[in-house]
Each structure stands twice: as structure tokens, then as C-alpha cells.
Amino acid sequence: SYLLPFLSPLQVIQKPYCSSSDVKNVYQTPPDLIKNKLDSTDLYCSHAIQDFDFILWYKQSTNNQLYLLGYLNMNLKNPEEALKNKIELDGNGQNNSTLTIKNLEPNDSAVYFCAAKMHSATVLCFLLQKPSSFTA
Template sequence: TDKVHQTPTAILKGPEDKVQLNCSHTVPSYNMILWYQQSAQNTALKLIGYVRNTSPTVEDSFKGRFNVSGDAAPNKMAYLHIPKLRGAEDSAVYFCAASKAQCFTIPSLLYKNPL
């Protein structure tokens, strides 16, 4: 069966410590791994960032504090790095998810109004 695998399952760290979480999947057509944060204060899942193929993107609200890297291909490894924990602020449940990247081309000029 196809699955997503995240390690370690639990971490206990202190402020200023660094953390690395690992994620892999076995779904042949998937080429994207996304990382989410769920804090105790706000149970909504917040997108931290994602790796599409080997291209990393971090959302603006997490930029400078969190990094994503690695390879989102099947049986490869993608990573979430937190170089310096901020204590309670970063105390949360972290999830990774695998997906197929969706790419769309949006025409820059759909139609022109006649003068």
C-alpha cells in the first residue's frame, strides 16, 4: 500500500534548540510534500511550506525561521528544519502530506477591450 511516513514521531526540545523532521512517501505519481503546523492555541492547520520535486517554498509567515528541503519523489526524503526553536510559540503538532503538484498556466491577456 502507498503511504506517507514521518519521523521522528515525537520530539522533546528546549528553546534555542534545532529540530529536523523527515518525510517520505511511496505514491508513484506524487511529487510534492507539504508541511503543516497545528498549535494548541489555534487548531487550524497552517501551511509552513512545501517541496515540489526538489524545489522548496516557505510561506511568508514562516520565512526566516523554518526551512524545507529535500526531494518529494517517491521513496526519497523531504525535510522540515527549525534552526532555533522559540519555545511555546513553536510547540505544536507538525504534519507532512504528499500530493501531486498541480500546475496551471494563466494567460496574461485574456481579451482586449476595443477602443
């Protein structure tokens, strides 16, 4: 597709990744996405893993460091304080979540991950899905 120079496109690239000794699936869509500056975009995450009641969202910066954007615990939405005007979380931690990123800017270009987590007093288990990367 042809993009006009003034559109300042942002691209999301998704690559599946899951790591656990007991492999289960976490899914994230869309696989790729091009958006214009100041647009909003939605990223979706889902799982069907019994007893996992958290979905967490991360952004990987250009230096490969992961930053927590926020998480859902059951129906409680918990975006990081500094991002409350930038992102919205919807869904529940038990099976699905939507991350909405508003007013896209070039610094939103990154790889985005969702993770499913089980929380208990004795067990802490993460499954990570690597997908989405914005490129300006």
C-alpha cells in the same frame, strides 16, 4: 528522563494518520522529541507513491487550525514568506523531505503534519501524515 527547570523543553509527538480512498503510506519521523529553547530540530517525511511530486508541511495550532509552513515541488523549496528565517526545507517532493525548525520557542509547540500530493490538471490528491507535536 529528568529535565532541569531552566531547559524549557519542547516535545514532538507523532501519531500516524493517512486518509485516502486509495490508501498509500506517508511516513514521518521522529515519533517524539524533546528539545531545548533556541535549539533547532529536524522532522523527516517520506513516501514512495508514484506520480506524487509534492510534499507539504503544516503546523496545527492549539485551536486545531492548520497552517501551511511550506512545500517542496520536485526539488523546488517553497517556505511561506513569513517563515523563511524560521524554517528550512530540504529534499524533494517525489520521495522525501526534511523540515528544519530553527531557534525553537514555546510558540513552536504544536502538532506538525506532512502531506504528499499529486498534481495534475485533472486530479488533486492529498495523503496526510499526522505526527509531530511540540509541547513546552
